[in-house]
Amino acid sequence: LQECKIQNSSREYCKIFAAEARAIPDFGAVPEIIPLYLIYRPSNNIPYATMEEDLGGPCEQYCVTERDGSLVAQGTSEIVLKCCTFQHWVYQWTNGNILVTDMEGVGWKMTNVRIATNMKGYQGLKESCFPSLLEQFAAAHHCNHSCSILGLKTLEPAKPKGSKSPSTGRKSTQSSPQLQK
Numbered sequence: 001l002q003e004c005k006i007q008n009s010s011r012e013y014c015k016i017f018a019a020e021a022r023a024i025p026d027f028g029a030v031p032e033i034i035p036l037y038l039i040y041r042p043s044n045n046i047p048y049a050t051m052e053e054d055l056g057g058p059c060e061q062y063c064v065t066e067r068d069g070s071l072v073a074q075g076t077s078e079i080v081l082k083c084c085t086f087q088h089w090v091y092q093w094t095n096g097n098i099l100v101t102d103m104e105g106v107g108w109k110m111t112n113v114r115i116a117t118n119m120k121g122y123q124g125l126k127e128s129c130f131p132s133l134l135e136q137f138a139a140a141h142h143c144n145h146s147c148s149i150l151g152l153k154t155l156e157p158a159k160p161k162g163s164k165s166p167s168t169g170r171k172s173t174q175s176s177p178q179l180q181k
Contacts, residue, residue, distance in 0.1 A: 034110065
């Protein structure tokens with residue numbers, strides 16, 4: 001259940017990110033987080049399982065959390081850089097309260113995502129999910145071309161504030177991390 005909440009919540013952020021990126025000429029392809037479904041099998045010894053689409057190949061790791069707790073981008077491909085931009089966007093969108101961490105997939109389709117948050121009870125999660133990664137990300141992230149195309153601000157480690165969650169609704173004059181034109 002936790003995995004479904006994490007992946008599907010991240011998917012909603014990714015949809016908003018994709019809509020904003022598509023509005024910018026020449027931004028190009030964006031990552032897509034595939035849905036993760038929880039299925040109930042009452043006659044099985046293990047009554048609950050997760051199910052997702054077959055990605056058709058071996059997963060590649062794009063952004064991973066290392067054993068020492070650091071967040072590392074796995075290369076400099078366009079996919080990896082756009083995953084890093086998505087991470088920056090979510091971090092900025094939520095005022096430093098949420099970060100999509102591990103991302104792996106096949107091509108532009110992502111799965112097995114994780115989040116870091118300091119918001120206890122976020123989306124029904126029972127734990128704080130590695131809040132130290134939030135500080136580490138803000139200190140270590142280097143903006144790339146996609147970050148600047150979206151108009152994302154250079155990150156500075158800051159004390160997290162209230163979140164602007166997509167589910168709470170937004171005023172039409174308020175924008176996401178994209179700068180006003």
